[in-house]
Structure formats: structure tokens, C-alpha cells
Amino acid sequence: MLKRTTTHQSEMEFSSIEELVPTGNLLRKIDKAIDFPLFYDKVGHQAG
Numbered sequence: 665m666l667k668r669t670t671t672h673q674s675e676m677e678f679s680s681i682e683e684l685v686p687t688g689n690l691l692r693k694i695d696k697a698i699d700f701p702l703f704y705d706k707v708g709h710q711a712g
Contacts, residue, residue, distance in 0.1 A: 685691055
């Protein structure tokens with residue numbers, strides 16, 4: 665007797681921010697202009 669088997673396929677995709685945010689985007693300019701680690705040092709203890 666033959667049985668049908670179902671196969672499950674999964675696919676994963678890895679992307680980086682560099683691939684997702686275009687060059688010259690406003691977010692890149694903000695990231696370059698603001699020293700975010702400085703903020704984390706100053707207020708990170710309040711962020712839980």
C-alpha cells in the first residue's frame with residue numbers, strides 16, 4: 665500500500681541593515697550625525 669507523505673519546507677533569509685536602507689537615506693544621515701552610544705551611556709540605566 666502506498667502512503668502520501670507531506671513534506672514541510674522552510675526558508676530563511678538573512679538581511680543586514682546595509683542591504684535594507686539605501687545609501688543617502690535620511691536614517692543613514694541621522695545615524696552618522698548623532699553619537700547614539702553617548703545617549704546609551706547617559707540614560708541607558710533608565711531604559712530598564
